Every structure is written in structure tokens, then in C-alpha cells.
Amino acid sequence: MPFDYDLFVIGGGSGGVRAARIAAAEGGARVGLAEESRMGGTCVIRGCVPKKLMVNASAYPKALQDAAAYGWDVQAGAFDWPKFRGLLGAELTRLETAYRGTLRNAGVVVHDARASLADAHTVRLSTGQTFTAKHILIATGGWPFVPDVPGADLAVTSNEMFDLDTLPQRALIVGGGYIASEFACILNGFGTKVTQIYRGPQILRGFDEEARGHVVTGMQAAGIEIRCNADVARLDRSSGGIVATDLSGAQIEVDLVLYATGRRPNVQGLGLEQLGVAFGQFGEVIVDEWSQTAVPSIYAVGDVTNRVNLTPVAIREGHALADTLFRAKPTKADHAMVASAVFTQPELGAVGMTEEQAKARGGAEVYAATFRPMKTLFAGRQDRVLMKLIVDAQTRVVLGCHIVGPEAGEMIQLAAIAVKMGATKEDFDRTVAVHPTMAEELVTMRKPTRTHPAI
Numbered sequence: 001m002p003f004d005y006d007l008f009v010i011g012g013g014s015g016g017v018r019a020a021r022i023a024a025a026e027g028g029a030r031v032g033l034a035e036e037s038r039m040g041g042t043c044v045i046r047g048c049v050p051k052k053l054m055v056n057a058s059a060y061p062k063a064l065q066d067a068a069a070y071g072w073d074v075q076a077g078a079f080d081w082p083k084f085r086g087l088l089g090a091e092l093t094r095l096e097t098a099y100r101g102t103l104r105n106a107g108v109v110v111h112d113a114r115a116s117l118a119d120a121h122t123v124r125l126s127t128g129q130t131f132t133a134k135h136i137l138i139a140t141g142g143w144p145f146v147p148d149v150p151g152a153d154l155a156v157t158s159n160e161m162f163d164l165d166t167l168p169q170r171a172l173i174v175g176g177g178y179i180a181s182e183f184a185c186i187l188n189g190f191g192t193k194v195t196q197i198y199r200g201p202q203i204l205r206g207f208d209e210e211a212r213g214h215v216v217t218g219m220q221a222a223g224i225e226i227r228c229n230a231d232v233a234r235l236d237r238s239s240g241g242i243v244a245t246d247l248s249g250a251q252i253e254v255d256l257v258l259y260a261t262g263r264r265p266n267v268q269g270l271g272l273e274q275l276g277v278a279f280g281q282f283g284e285v286i287v288d289e290w291s292q293t294a295v296p297s298i299y300a301v302g303d304v305t306n307r308v309n310l311t312p313v314a315i316r317e318g319h320a321l322a323d324t325l326f327r328a329k330p331t332k333a334d335h336a337m338v339a340s341a342v343f344t345q346p347e348l349g350a351v352g353m354t355e356e357q358a359k360a361r362g363g364a365e366v367y368a369a370t371f372r373p374m375k376t377l378f379a380g381r382q383d384r385v386l387m388k389l390i391v392d393a394q395t396r397v398v399l400g401c402h403i404v405g406p407e408a409g410e411m412i413q414l415a416a417i418a419v420k421m422g423a424t425k426e427d428f429d430r431t432v433a434v435h436p437t438m439a440e441e442l443v444t445m446r447k448p449t450r451t452h453p454a455i
């Protein structure tokens with residue numbers, strides 16, 4: 001009996017959309033896709049895109065101050081949050097429409113419904129329809145995790161941050177990852193008094209220790225209060241807002257509490273357990289290097305697999321799967337040396353090994369430089385930039401690069417090409433500097449700051 005579809009994708013985010021489009025447009029496959037919410041997924045609708053636009057908006061107060069220092073006669077008025085929110089909503093609608101148009105033009109049949117699996121080849125929609133498919137792709141992403149503390153229902157998650165009716169005057173952000181830290185900087189830029197609380201010893205765990213310390217210094221200088229080794233015990237409604245009580249009994253009253261305490265794979269209600277799909281300790285779908293689950297006809301890509309939870313990685317995984325199944329090009333997604341950026345203020349860009357990893361490995365040299373960049377130095381600000389390279393002492397290969405400063409994300413994208421190619425420190429040294437720029441420090445550092453001997 002023939003299948004209704006060659007491929008059925010559950011989830012209309014970055015990974016699922018890419019797999020569907022390539023399979024249909026370039027692989028000639030009959031493809032169906034089900035999305036229960038808005039097309040575009042976390043990144044486009046409630047993640048990367050709206051968050052970066054908020055980062056941009058929140059940076060203008062400092063830009064206006066700098067403009068005045070440069071001789072411009074500028075007057076900063078009040079920030080119109082409802083106006084910005086409306087413009088933001090219109091942009092997200094435009095992007096969603098573009099996503100739908102791309103799928104339609106590729107020949108993908110879109111079903112605006114929730115989907116679950118009836119068996120290894122059958123998808124059941126919330127509309128009551130059922131479809132069979134030779135291959136089924138799970139691309140349902142992740143969902144914010146909120147700990148079970150009394151009063152947690154008073155808090156919001158990153159999903160709701162783009163639709164607030166008003167901006168808070170006081171905010172408590174719970175969490176120490178990139179989402180928590182980015183929103184701390186965003187709200188601070190909008191004029192909110194921000195307190196960030198994190199149960200660990202330092203925010204931005206997993207990033208280079210010196211780099212994240214550099215970010216923290218900048219955040220604190222901007223007026224953000226960061227409380228580490230602390231956590232919220234309960235939340236209570238008060239006449240003036242919300243009272244958060246920490247584990248020591250100390251209290252703080254705020255207008256908004258944002259929980260950004262991680263995300264979990266969005267697998268509830270898909271029917272995967274009954275079919276024999278395996279899960280990891282955080283509920284992630286276990287897949288092999290081809291993104292195939294324990295059930296041969298079922299695949300998974302993106303954050304639902306909890307491999308490298310970044311939008312470009314999900315896109316690569318979806319594309320690789322479509323190439324493998326429908327374009328006679330067996331392809332494995334490459335998860336090595338993936339660059340990333342944290343859009344805090346100051347911004348952090350990173351690729352490859354941290355100094356802590358290099359020290360544990362041994363046989364590494366560290367080249368680092370901190371300085372005040374010309375642009376803000378002239379304006380009288382005390383901002384400092386960090387440029388850092390981790391180098392194998394024997395092979396001279398650059399193992400990692402870490403940048404903290406304006407447009408660090410843009411710089412790390414280009415540096416990542418060299419690091420991914422296996423460039424040596426001498427390759428960096430032979431590259432003539434572009435002057436005057438911040439990035440020229442990457443090719444002018446001659447003596448190691450620290451050396452970690454071979455173990």
C-alpha cells in the first residue's frame with residue numbers, strides 16, 4: 001500500500017522547515033508538515049529574531065550618549081514600548097508569511113494542527129485526519145523549563161517577554177544562561193532596575209571563564225545586580241507587585257519575574273514512548289549520527305535531540321537528513337567547532353576550546369588582550385574589549401577563540417572559519433592587521449599571556 005507522504009515533518013521551526021523544503025524542492029519528495037502554533041518555531045517567533053531586535057532597541061540609550069560625546073545635538077525621549085511591540089509583531093508576521101510561502105513554493109503541504117504518532121508510519125492530527133508516511137521527522141524543538149517552586153505561576157518565561165503589556169520598572173531574572181543574561185541586559189537598556197539570580201558560582205556556565213567574567217564586569221558596570229550561589233524559594237503576590245524570597249530568606253519586591261532556567265525537549269503527547277523511541281535523561285530524543293531514532297522510520301533534528309541547541313545547527317541537521325533520504329547524498333551534520341554568540345551587553349562570541357578545557361588537556365598557550373576600543377574611549381566610556389586565542393603549544397593550531405565586545409558575534413563568525421580550517425597561530429600572525437579595528441588584536445598578539453604545560 002503506498003504512503004500518503006514520503007516525509008511527514010512534525011514541527012515548523014528552522015530544522016523542520018529546512019528538511020521539508022529541501023526534500024520537496026530538491027529531492028522530489030511528497031512532503032507534509034504539521035505545526036500547531038505559528039510557522040517559524042522558537043527562533044523566528046519567540047527566540048533569536050525578536051530577541052535580537054530587542055537587543056538592538058535596548059542599545060540606543062548608550063548610542064545616543066555616545067553621539068552627544070561626538071558632538072551631535074541629540075535629545076533622547078521616552079522609549080515607546082507599545083509602538084516597538086507593534087512593529088515587532090508586524091515583522092514576525094512578515095517572516096512567518098515568508099516561511100509559509102517558501103514551503104508552499106517548494107510543494108510542501110502544511111497542516112495547521114497538532115500532530116502525534118499513531119504508529120511508526122502514521123501521523124494523527126488534532127483535526128482528526130490521519131496520514132501515512134514512509135519517513136517521519138520530529139522537529140518540535142524545546143520549551144522553557146520552570147522549577148516547581150511555590151508561586152511559580154506568577155512568573156513569565158522567555159515565550160511571553162515579547163508580548164508584555166508594559167515594561168516593568170523592577171525585574172528579577174532567575175537563571176544564569178544566555179537567555180537570562182541577554183534579557184537582563186535588554187531590560188536594563190530599557191531602564192528597568194534588574195536583579196539576576198543564579199544558583200551557580202558564575203553566570204554563562206560553559207563559556208570561557210575569563211570571557212564570562214569580562215561580560216559580568218560589563219553588566220555590573222551598567223547597573224545590573226547579579227546574585228550568584230542563590231536561588232528563589234518562593235514567589236508571592238504583594239500589593240506592590242511580586243515578592244521573591246530566596247533560600248536565605250532575603251526578599252525582593254519586583255514588578256516582573258522572568259524564569260530563564262533552561263529549556264527541555266518538547267516531546268509531550270507525541271506518542272513516541274509507545275513506539276520504542278529512546279529518550280535521554282532530560283527527555284531528549286536519542287538519535288544516531290544520521291538523526292535516526294531507535295525506530296527506523298522516525299528521525300529527529302534540532303533542540304528536541306539536545307545535541308547542539310542552536311538554530312543554524314538544526315538547519316544543518318534538517319538539510320543533511322533531506323540530502324541523505326532524498327538526494328542520494330548521505331550526509332552527517334558536523335557538530336564540531338560550532339561558533340556561538342551571546343547577545344549580552346557587552347557581547348560574547350566563542351568558538352572552540354575554552355582555557356579551562358585547554359588547561360585540563362595540557363600543552364596549550366593562551367594569548368589574550370584587553371583594551372578600551374577607540375569608539376567608546378573617545379566618548380568617555382570605560383568599556384573594555386577582550387580578544388583571546390587558545391593555541392596548541394606543539395602543533396600551533398588555534399584551538400579556540402573568544403571575543404567580548406561590540407559586534408563580537410559578527411567577528412566570531414569570520415574567526416570561526418579560520419579555526420574550523422585548522423589555522424595555526426603563525427597563520428594569524430602572517431595576516432596583516434586591518435587598522436584601526438578591534439579585531440586587529442587577533443593578529444597582533446605575539447607573546448602568550450599564560451602557558452599550560454603538557455600533562
